[in-house]
Amino acid sequence: MNKQNIYSRIYEIIYLIPHGKVATYGQIARLVSLPNGARQVGYALHKLKEGTDVPWFRVINRKGQISFPPDTTAASLQRSLLESEGVIFDTNNTIDLKKYQWKRFK
DNA sequence: CTCGTGACGGTAT
DNA sequence: TATACCGCCACGA
Numbered sequence: 079m080n081k082q083n084i085y086s087r088i089y090e091i092i093y094l095i096p097h098g099k100v101a102t103y104g105q106i107a108r109l110v111s112l113p114n115g116a117r118q119v120g121y122a123l124h125k126l127k128e129g130t131d132v133p134w135f136r137v138i139n140r141k142g143q144i145s146f147p148p149d150t151t152a153a154s155l156q157r158s159l160l161e162s163e164g165v166i167f168d169t170n171n172t173i174d175l176k177k178y179q180w181k182r183f184k
Numbered sequence: 185c186t187c188g189t190g191a192c193g194g195t196a197t
Numbered sequence: 198t199a200t201a202c203c204g205c206c207a208c209g210a
Contacts, residue, residue, distance in 0.1 A: 084207090103192050114205045116192035121207065123191055137191075145191040152191085 084110060088122045095136040098163040099180040100173070102140050109182065120145065135159040142175045 087110045095101050103116040112118055123134045135156040139145045146153035148171050157167060165173055 104194090107192085112206085114193080115207085117190060117205065118192090118207060120191040134191085139191080140193060156191095 084112065084118065085122045085125070088119055089132050092123075092132050092134065092137060095133060095180050098165065098178070100136045100138050100160070100165065100175075100178050101180045102175070103137060103145075104140060105179075105182070106137065136180075138173070140175075142172045144171065 088106060091106050091109050092101070103119040106119045107113065107115040110119075119137070123132075123137060126132055126134055144153050144156050146156065157171070160173070161167065165178055167173055
């Protein structure tokens with residue numbers, strides 16, 4: 079299992095996240111057999127180029143928040159993309175994971 | 185090879 | 198329940 083495959087698998091998993099749903103970094107890490115590799119998932123997304131097909135914006139952290147400082151363009155973009163899919167943010171820039179988190183089907 | 189860094193998360197407090 | 202620590206692990210200097 080080399081790193082290239084790891085990244086590819088991370089992207090494949092992300093493609094599986096349904097419209098209007100989200101997944102956490104840790105959840106994806108577990109799906110690619112890296113129980114403690116949440117940071118690697120973040121790194122994999124960090125490498126993505128700008129016009130990528132990967133729905134990276136559907137990946138958020140465990141707190142139900144976007145993993146970018148709230149006042150950055152990247153954060154506002156991600157938030158806009160999610161809101162366009164029906165995801166609602168509360169006054170704390172947080173979403174209800176219980177409601178939007180993608181339930182893996184194995 | 186060692187060291188610091190980061191789109192994170194689990195656990196202790 | 199909300200924070201604070203600190204462990205993870207691949208990358209790049």
